[in-house]
Amino acid sequence: MNVHAVKAIYLFEMARTWRTLLQSVVSPVISTALYFIVFGSAIGGHMAPIDGVAYGAFIVPGLIMLTLLTQSISNAAFGIYFPRFVGTIYEVLSAPISYVEIVLGYVGAAATKSVMLGIIILATSTFFVDVKVLHPVWMVSFLVLTAVTFSLFGFIIGIWADGFEKLQMIPLLIVTPLTFLGGSFYSIDMLPPFWRSVTLFNPVVYLVSGFRWSFFGVSDVNIGISLGMTLVFLLACLVAVWWIFRTGYRLKS
Amino acid sequence: MQPILRVENLSKVYEGGFTALKDVSLELNQGEIFALLGPNGAGKTTLISIVCGLVNPSAGKVEVAGHDIITDYRAARALIGLVPQELKTDSFESVWATVAFSRGLFGKKRDDARIERVLRDLSLWDKKDNKIMTLSGGMKRRVLIAKALAHEPRILFLDEPTAGVDVELRRDMWRLVRQLSDEGVTIILTTHYLEEAEEMADRIGVIRKGELMLVEEKTALMRQFGQKRLTIHLAAPLGTIPSAFAGHNLTLSADGRDLVLVYGTGQGSAPVSDLLRGLAMAGIAYHDLETHQSSLEDIFVDLMRENA
Numbered sequence: 001m002n003v004h005a006v007k008a009i010y011l012f013e014m015a016r017t018w019r020t021l022l023q024s025v026v027s028p029v030i031s032t033a034l035y036f037i038v039f040g041s042a043i044g045g046h047m048a049p050i051d052g053v054a055y056g057a058f059i060v061p062g063l064i065m066l067t068l069l070t071q072s073i074s075n076a077a078f079g080i081y082f083p084r085f086v087g088t089i090y091e092v093l094s095a096p097i098s099y100v101e102i103v104l105g106y107v108g109a110a111a112t113k114s115v116m117l118g119i120i121i122l123a124t125s126t127f128f129v130d131v132k133v134l135h136p137v138w139m140v141s142f143l144v145l146t147a148v149t150f151s152l153f154g155f156i157i158g159i160w161a162d163g164f165e166k167l168q169m170i171p172l173l174i175v176t177p178l179t180f181l182g183g184s185f186y187s188i189d190m191l192p193p194f195w196r197s198v199t200l201f202n203p204v205v206y207l208v209s210g211f212r213w214s215f216f217g218v219s220d221v222n223i224g225i226s227l228g229m230t231l232v233f234l235l236a237c238l239v240a241v242w243w244i245f246r247t248g249y250r251l252k253s
Numbered sequence: 254m255q256p257i258l259r260v261e262n263l264s265k266v267y268e269g270g271f272t273a274l275k276d277v278s279l280e281l282n283q284g285e286i287f288a289l290l291g292p293n294g295a296g297k298t299t300l301i302s303i304v305c306g307l308v309n310p311s312a313g314k315v316e317v318a319g320h321d322i323i324t325d326y327r328a329a330r331a332l333i334g335l336v337p338q339e340l341k342t343d344s345f346e347s348v349w350a351t352v353a354f355s356r357g358l359f360g361k362k363r364d365d366a367r368i369e370r371v372l373r374d375l376s377l378w379d380k381k382d383n384k385i386m387t388l389s390g391g392m393k394r395r396v397l398i399a400k401a402l403a404h405e406p407r408i409l410f411l412d413e414p415t416a417g418v419d420v421e422l423r424r425d426m427w428r429l430v431r432q433l434s435d436e437g438v439t440i441i442l443t444t445h446y447l448e449e450a451e452e453m454a455d456r457i458g459v460i461r462k463g464e465l466m467l468v469e470e471k472t473a474l475m476r477q478f479g480q481k482r483l484t485i486h487l488a489a490p491l492g493t494i495p496s497a498f499a500g501h502n503l504t505l506s507a508d509g510r511d512l513v514l515v516y517g518t519g520q521g522s523a524p525v526s527d528l529l530r531g532l533a534m535a536g537i538a539y540h541d542l543e544t545h546q547s548s549l550e551d552i553f554v555d556l557m558r559e560n561a
Contacts, residue, residue, distance in 0.1 A: 002327070002360045004357045004358075004359075004360050004361060004362055005357060005358045005359070005360055007357060008353075008354050008356075008357025008358045009358070011357075012346075012350075012354050015346075015350065016345075019345065083343075086341060086342070086343070086344070087337075087339060087341030088341050088342065088343055090305075090307055090335070090337055090341060091335075091355060091358060091400065092358065093306060093307050094305040094306050094307055094330060094333070094335055095330060095358040095359050095360075096326065096327040096328070096329075096330040096331040096359060096360050097327075097358065097360075098327075248309060252307065252308060252309055253267060253268065253308055253309070
């Protein structure tokens, strides 16, 4: 394993985070704090508890997941798309480094940033609502697994995109709606039976549900199914990345 | 001695059906400076890109110091440095950070002294903390060279390195290339400035429409394909070339005042001394002589024209 190369890519990507601290960290934290103020404190005060959990606290896992998903995708997508866009990808592709190591560097950095954000948002939430974590190991596991999975997904988008519009298209038009409709702000048990069945086709439901279970011990779907679906998506992303590098799709002619 | 680079029957056909390389074979030795010449679209960049791992070959084999570029790509690529044709840089990074990144990427552990030396050699030391976006085009070119040298490669590809750079930088680069060659680094240079190849290269390769037309020692190439032209300014005009000089490749100017002898550089000075002796014997006086030797550019243009 070319450890120096993985470290070089990882540190290079992390350096971009510190250089763009306002965009990378402060901005999502402010957005999430606004969600807490509006949904948690202002509206949440008038909402009945869900599954015995105060509404303000109930939305914490969903909000963290919302940030985790969007940031993982955008960080990883931008991380690999930008060198493709400016042409500096030639250096990575001509280096004595395997595809696994390239993915480790880029996806590792993107996932690290997302996990950091998730933790910061969790810490921020404690200023607004009373949050307890019943299963901290599971919470961290879901956090890391989701960050890695969606960073891989972002990496795929960054390879696929041939313009900035495409880079934004999937996060904005698909992932954000799926997250909002995936039970981030409500329990899917609150939906009519038909829409509840439809919602079960949304993979984000399983992520939010599993993550929420690690906080409060309550979930919309079985924790095992949540974990299984997350692993299935992770596997699908790994297969797609393997195919990209095997064929050289959008990287080599 | 084992060649540092061996290319065997290399071909590349792109997806659209365009054939960029046709059965190219080439061997380069350690420490030599090789100039690869050819018109735009001849296949120079494709050849470099395949060796560096940026483009997949359609057929053939490439070895770097005995390491296959596909089955043993780690060992092969670790020996290669590439300076691309276009100025592809990380605009927001500092010079130091981007050069250090390149060293790490190629599997070398951090070595600040090495990076300092490279930056000083390229007159970039006082710019080490500057963001690349603030540098001029010439300075960015230096940064690309510094990145390619950061991991101490044994082969350095310079793809049009002096395109659009000023005379001072060009001379700096020539000096650096010679220094690297002296240290045993093999340099493969593509350039449109043929005087640069003439000045620098030990061997010349000419590629056209994906085919390597010739690979020759520069001096042998100049001798084989080069011509000399001797112009004799006569004291009195001649009506025709005297029959005694029929064996010489002579032409007479329209006004009869200049005799022009064209001969190959491989013939030495014999044609000149023969002609001058003959002129003296025939009593033809002259008041001046002028010689011109064809440059690599002339040879290149002739080769391209002959094979058009």
